[in-house]
Amino acid sequence: MRTEGREISKNFKLVREIGGSRIVHARGCESIRNYCVDGMEEISEYRPGKMRPCAHCERYVFVANAAKDYVEHIREYHEIFDKLSICSVRRLFKKSRRHMDLEIIGQRLYMRVDRERWYIDISLLAIGEVRVFHNNYNITKRDNDDAAWTEVGYHEHQLKGRYETQIEEAIMQAASYDYEKAKEAHKAKQKNNRRVTFSELDAEYWGFSDGLMGYQKMR
Ligand SMILES: [Zn+2]
Numbered sequence: 001m002r003t004e005g006r007e008i009s010k011n012f013k014l015v016r017e018i019g020g021s022r023i024v025h026a027r028g029c030e031s032i033r034n035y036c037v038d039g040m041e042e043i044s045e046y047r048p049g050k051m052r053p054c055a056h057c058e059r060y061v062f063v064a065n066a067a068k069d070y071v072e073h074i075r076e077y078h079e080i081f082d083k084l085s086i087c088s089v090r091r092l093f094k095k096s097r098r099h100m101d102l103e104i105i106g107q108r109l110y111m112r113v114d115r116e117r118w119y120i121d122i123s124l125l126a127i128g129e130v131r132v133f134h135n136n137y138n139i140t141k142r143d144n145d146d147a148a149w150t151e152v153g154y155h156e157h158q159l160k161g162r163y164e165t166q167i168e169e170a171i172m173q174a175a176s177y178d179y180e181k182a183k184e185a186h187k188a189k190q191k192n193n194r195r196v197t198f199s200e201l202d203a204e205y206w207g208f209s210d211g212l213m214g215y216q217k218m219r
Helices: 030-035 058-066 074-081 086-095 122-127 139-144 166-176 179-190 198-202 210-218
Strands: 014-017 023-026 040-043 100-105 108-113 116-121 132-137 151-157
Touching: 014 058, 023 058, 058 074, 058 086, 058 100, 074 100, 074 122, 086 166, 108 166, 116 122, 116 166, 132 139, 132 166
Parallel strands: none
Antiparallel strands: 014 023, 014 040, 100 108, 108 116, 116 132, 132 151
């Protein structure tokens, strides 16, 4: 539904100056604090290439664009994404070939990337603990029936200290997972132990796409 126009709703996520300015601000930006949005118009999505995020709230522009519940959970989203470097945030939302959707349900931050579904238990963040979980699935169904593969619960992924913060690593791990690469590694391992399931192995190994990890190595 089109929401562009001169009216700003009380639930606005993204605004820009009326008159075709390319600079986009997210709700919560310090330069539009106190809902001082006079002379601005609401926009429904951030379009890279046609718009530019404000220098003060760049990370929030990306998050607001990815999270349909950004307004409802703005405090949680800011706390979580303030812990990521701006380079990672750009990588995640701007340069990544994939699209990540975010949603907070109860105490879980869900991240959907392509067909994968992940969550971080946000109730643990207050005590400094980060745990990230990845969906289980029936590998035969997944490989043979594009529409009907089933998720059955979740398994935990280990964090390996590749990033400055664990929360950053958890999010980047979800963003860079590569199912086909993970499957190859699992097949090699299964030759040695036929009783181990895909999901059990998945917690030990995950395939990273070259783009994200290659970038990380250069930092
Ligand atoms: Zn701004």
